[in-house]
Amino acid sequence: MSASAGTGVFVLSLMSIPVCYFFNSLIYNNSKSTIEMHASIFAVFAVHAFLSVVNLIIGLEQDNIIDGFVTFYLKEADPHSNTAHGHMIAYWDGCVHYLMYLLMIAAITWGDSYRAIGLYWVGSFLMRAIVYILGNAVGKYGTQVGPHFLLHMLYISVSVWTCFRIFSQPSTHDIQLTTTQEAEKKSLRERPLDWLFIIYLMPAWAFCVFRGLIVLDCASKFCQDYTQHYEPYLKDPSAYPKVQMLVSMLYSGPYYIITLYGLLVPGCEWMPDLTLVHSGALAQAQFSHIGASLHTRTPFSYRVPADNQHIFLLVNVLYTLVPQALCYRCCTDPAFFLRPKPEKKRE
Numbered sequence: 001m002s003a004s005a006g007t008g009v010f011v012l013s014l015m016s017i018p019v020c021y022f023f024n025s026l027i028y029n030n031s032k033s034t035i036e037m038h039a040s041i042f043a044v045f046a047v048h049a050f051l052s053v054v055n056l057i058i059g060l061e062q063d064n065i066i067d068g069f070v071t072f073y074l075k076e077a078d079p080h081s082n083t084a085h086g087h088m089i090a091y092w093d094g095c096v097h098y099l100m101y102l103l104m105i106a107a108i109t110w111g112d113s114y115r116a117i118g119l120y121w122v123g124s125f126l127m128r129a130i131v132y133i134l135g136n137a138v139g140k141y142g143t144q145v146g147p148h149f150l151l152h153m154l155y156i157s158v159s160v161w162t163c164f165r166i167f168s169q170p171s172t173h174d175i176q177l178t179t180t181q182e183a184e185k186k187s188l189r190e191r192p193l194d195w196l197f198i199i200y201l202m203p204a205w206a207f208c209v210f211r212g213l214i215v216l217d218c219a220s221k222f223c224q225d226y227t228q229h230y231e232p233y234l235k236d237p238s239a240y241p242k243v244q245m246l247v248s249m250l251y252s253g254p255y256y257i258i259t260l261y262g263l264l265v266p267g268c269e270w271m272p273d274l275t276l277v278h279s280g281a282l283a284q285a286q287f288s289h290i291g292a293s294l295h296t297r298t299p300f301s302y303r304v305p306a307d308n309q310h311i312f313l314l315v316n317v318l319y320t321l322v323p324q325a326l327c328y329r330c331c332t333d334p335a336f337f338l339r340p341k342p343e344k345k346r347e
Helices: 003-030 032-062 071-076 084-109 115-138 147-167 177-185 192-215 221-229 240-264 271-294 306-332
Strands: none
Touching: 032 084, 032 147, 084 115, 084 271, 115 147, 115 240, 115 271, 192 221, 192 240, 192 306, 240 271, 271 306
């Protein structure tokens, strides 16, 4: 790796400091009440943004794209960092989470609501944290948990507090009574996009449960053939894919059923928030799963066979993107999911 490229990455890691300082100056000059209301969560996002870029550097050095920045840390770090799953988490945190932190900081700065982005981050963070903790506990690295794991638990504890703060933010939906009533009167035939989502939900539920059964060592020949030819990574001894599929089966499975109900019955006000949290969790989970299934750090016997990679990618990418589209539909046109509220009378 050339020195100029390494220097560029180092400069990128330091960019979070002046960017956060710039936003901090703006929010300070905005108003004292804004500072008192958002100072703590602003500080959390600023620190998390810096840590995200550190994770990006870790991922780049693990893949030998840069060299010499965090060599000592990688020698002493917990084994999770050296797995394919750990690599993908580093890239996700260094790119996607970093962008979300900056967007939420900007929203706080300008006095806008950061609830939607925050809920998406909540889903992504919770999926990452659950898989990390349980994967370390039951996988082959369970006996190698050290001080870095405790530091990570501190990071998770602060992030959980942040999740509660985000959930406490008020909803920003402001739709007129007539608009809500007109949307609720529409039948499913008049909502073709919702009809397509309903068609998708049942096979998505089946696929979610199917992969959960595979990691539970289902003896069915079909499960064994699928694992061997399409997703051998599900049997990786690190246990991260196993935990991830079990979490998906236990949470995404019920989600698809609940969402089916929400698309059929008007007035389910929880739909936009629920789809935000789930789409964030699924995006993070699928990014890690797809990347780790193809990564060179994964033993060759657990990687997706080259002849079937196109099928693997097609199925998993569709499984990832359709919930994002559903989330976009629920958040940009939520009238069907809101209960009619009487308009305020003008005095």
